[in-house]
Amino acid sequence: MSFKSNLGVFVCPHVFQKTRPILLVIHEDGEWQCLCGYGDHTSEGHLVERDPSLNQLSDLPDGWEAERESPENTWLRTKYRYDD
Numbered sequence: 658m659s660f661k662s663n664l665g666v667f668v669c670p671h672v673f674q675k676t677r678p679i680l681l682v683i684h685e686d687g688e689w690q691c692l693c694g695y696g697d698h699t700s701e702g703h704l705v706e707r708d709p710s711l712n713q714l715s716d717l718p719d720g721w722e723a724e725r726e727s728p729e730n731t732w733l734r735t736k737y738r739y740d741d
Contacts, residue, residue: 668704669693678728679708683737684717694724 667690671677677693691704691711705711713732714723723732 665689666691666704669695671695672704675707679704679711680725680727682711682714682717682723682732684714684719684721685737687719 665688667688668679669677669692671693672679672691677695679691680694681690681692683690683692708728710728710732714734717723717734720737721734722737723734725732
């Protein structure tokens with residue numbers, strides 16, 4: 658399975674503007690977020706062509722996240738922890 662070309666994904670401005678790599682992916686309540694790992698995220702966009710490794714996360718369960726140290730590293734999957 659791979660990301661669909663019409664899949665809506667939220668991305669942070671840094672990822673959208675290509676100033677930081679995608680280091681955090683969250684799949685929650687049927688929505689996806691591809692983020693740089695920092696806390697100031699508000700934009701959206703489509704990224705699979707730029708980072709095909711996102712296809713490795715297409716089966717990420719709802720309520721889980723994937724994170725990596727750099728684009729060269731492997732994605733680490735963990736259950737998403739909510740900050741209460």
